[in-house]
């Protein structure tokens with residue numbers, strides 16, 4: 001089996017983002033599990049707030065096209081998303097909304113999402129670890145974008161104690177669960193490689 005290509009991103013560009021830390025942990029675990037991993041930051045793909053008039057006037061921004069091109073070259077993706085008011089943040093919604101407006105000739109709609117398998121995770125300071133936000137993100141990705149999303153989601157609560165100084169997950173059960181999600185993502189993405 002060829003090594004699957006998997007992109008990892010966080011739904012936060014905040015300095016010191018907890019979800020960026022989770023993305024880094026997962027990216028390393030994916031590499032260790034044999035995936036060819038690309039860890040990106042949405043900071044490098046700045047996008048205006050979606051506006052149909054702007055799209056009609058200027059087309060889809062280059063950053064959204066670049067994200068679609070990048071996603072098309074992958075077999076899998078891991079998204080680490082903060083929880084904002086029991087949902088997921090506008091940074092992710094906006095990026096995925098713009099990406100959903102990119103049409104690729106000769107391909108079915110939403111090729112960046114329909115052609116790969118996704119896994120989701122979240123870190124919050126609260127006890128529920130962003131699980132409520134992940135259910136909202138899952139609904140958008142499955143129902144709106146046609147994505148295949150693994151049922152298991154990495155939910156990390158009590159963030160103050162969640163990471164070791166060298167950037168690993170400190171709770172062994174959480175670390176084992178994350179590793180199992182990573183293993184499944186590599187297996188499922190590997191079927192597409």
Ligand SMILES: Cc1cc2nc3c(=O)[nH]c(=O)nc-3n(C[C@H](O)[C@H](O)[C@H](O)COP(=O)(O)O)c2cc1C
Pocket residue numbers: 011012013014016017018019020082083084085086087123124125126129130
């Ligand atoms: C607008 C807003 C809403 C938030 N709502 C929630 C929430 O519903 N549940 C929760 O656990 N944390 C909530 N938080 C706290 C975030 O989980 C926390 O700021 C987290 O560090 C954000 O992720 P990041 O560190 O990756 O940027 C909220 C934060 C913001 C800014």
